[in-house]
Amino acid sequence: MTVPATVPNTPAAAEPAPAPGGVLRPHAEEAFAAELAALAARDDRRRPPNWRLSPWAVATYLLGGTLSDGTVITPKYVGPRRVVEVAVATLATDRALLLLGVPGTAKTWVSEHLAAAVSGDSTLLVQGTAGTPEESVRYGWDYARLLARGPSRQALVPSPVMRAMAEGMTARVEELTRIPADVQDGLITLLSEKTLPIPELGQEVQAVPGFNLIATANDRDRGVNDLSSALRRRFNTVVLPLPATPEEEVDIVARRVGQIGRSLDLPASGGLEEIRRVVTVFRELREGVSADGRTRLKSPSGTLSTAEAISVVTGGLALAAHFGDGVLRPQDLAAGLRGAVVRDPAADRAAWQEYLETVVREREGWKDLYRACREVDG
Ligand SMILES: Nc1ncnc2c1ncn2[C@@H]1O[C@H](COP(=O)(O)OP(=O)(O)OP(=O)(O)O)[C@@H](O)[C@H]1O
Ligand SMILES: [Mg+2]
Numbered sequence: 001m002t003v004p005a006t007v008p009n010t011p012a013a014a015e016p017a018p019a020p021g022g023v024l025r026p027h028a029e030e031a032f033a034a035e036l037a038a039l040a041a042r043d044d045r046r047r048p049p050n051w052r053l054s055p056w057a058v059a060t061y062l063l064g065g066t067l068s069d070g071t072v073i074t075p076k077y078v079g080p081r082r083v084v085e086v087a088v089a090t091l092a093t094d095r096a097l098l099l100l101g102v103p104g105t106a107k108t109w110v111s112e113h114l115a116a117a118v119s120g121d122s123t124l125l126v127q128g129t130a131g132t133p134e135e136s137v138r139y140g141w142d143y144a145r146l147l148a149r150g151p152s153r154q155a156l157v158p159s160p161v162m163r164a165m166a167e168g169m170t171a172r173v174e175e176l177t178r179i180p181a182d183v184q185d186g187l188i189t190l191l192s193e194k195t196l197p198i199p200e201l202g203q204e205v206q207a208v209p210g211f212n213l214i215a216t217a218n219d220r221d222r223g224v225n226d227l228s229s230a231l232r233r234r235f236n237t238v239v240l241p242l243p244a245t246p247e248e249e250v251d252i253v254a255r256r257v258g259q260i261g262r263s264l265d266l267p268a269s270g271g272l273e274e275i276r277r278v279v280t281v282f283r284e285l286r287e288g289v290s291a292d293g294r295t296r297l298k299s300p301s302g303t304l305s306t307a308e309a310i311s312v313v314t315g316g317l318a319l320a321a322h323f324g325d326g327v328l329r330p331q332d333l334a335a336g337l338r339g340a341v342v343r344d345p346a347a348d349r350a351a352w353q354e355y356l357e358t359v360v361r362e363r364e365g366w367k368d369l370y371r372a373c374r375e376v377d378g
Helices: 033-042 055-063 081-091 107-119 143-149 160-167 181-193 246-263 272-287 306-323 330-341 347-360 367-377
Strands: 096-101 125-127 139-141 156-158 170-174 195-198 203-206 212-218 235-239
Touching: 033 055, 033 107, 055 081, 055 107, 081 096, 081 107, 081 235, 096 107, 107 170, 107 212, 125 160, 139 143, 156 160, 160 170, 160 181, 160 195, 160 203, 160 212, 181 195, 246 272, 246 306, 272 306, 272 330, 272 347, 306 330, 330 347, 330 367, 347 367
Parallel strands: 096 212, 096 235, 125 170, 170 212
Antiparallel strands: 139 156, 195 203
């Protein structure tokens, strides 16, 4: 595993330039347009109908690699290759893909990059909430037109799923398990019949090849078991694991912090050592035991996900850049660490203080972090 030596603000040659067009967060297909084009140009393997790339090239886009002409594809997802291969292969079948995992395991991130690589468009997105109406997965009406001229194709407002069906693209549904059961049921027929009837017009939309759907769900959410077995059967479930080793997690955090730091134009530097410490703290508390296996720890109630480690470090970088000397130091991380760990003021605070006293204080070379954290704790 290679870890960039200095992290923020040191753009690796092949990393995408930040924010084309000046938006804060470009879609994956825009941010990585050059990589996708290079892959498409080199890709001579068979592409399923309406796919922009072959399954092999899609997996390479996600996992990274070097093409025959030397073009470097940066890894988007760091994790088991097989997980990505199963996900991509599923999309080439008539079954939909369900990405499942604890919070912050890159479900949304992987879903966006898969859609970008397969269809060149990651924006056909339905955000699942308890209030997601049926129109969001089927179609709605432009009422002004409907009242003026009656039901017609012009008055119909297609959902992202309907558009994906008609155009042979990838639709995305975020947080599937939060969607009310009757709206979920609407997806069952759609996924098995690959047809969306429009009874008001006596018409239907039939999915063309290339259509598929990627859903994400958080397995900590209540309701994941309520996903009806009929709907579950329409999906292949792929579980995204937590990073297996500390090095892998440091690599993920360092990469993402580097990208985010550049896009926010944070002129701070250094940081790899501090990232290691943040990741160590997160992993020890998550696992409830110190890295050397000697001290049992109380686990706090928060999830302490990789995604949160990324925000703690990014927040620290902003402090270092704007209020410090531009170098990430423990003082810049202490408040963020505490905020991520202490969610429940009573129980988590005790767990955090115990951790500070029994692990951080005693660890060789961590005195500065200990002092910075004590200062925040008052
Ligand atoms: N294995 C990984 N490889 C690359 N990036 C990762 C990995 N794990 C987490 N990340 C990063 O974590 C961030 C958050 O991921 P994302 O929002 O996709 O998580 P999620 O699983 O959808 O979480 P939630 O359940 O809260 O919706 C992203 O910026 C992503 O880059
Ligand atoms: Mg998500």
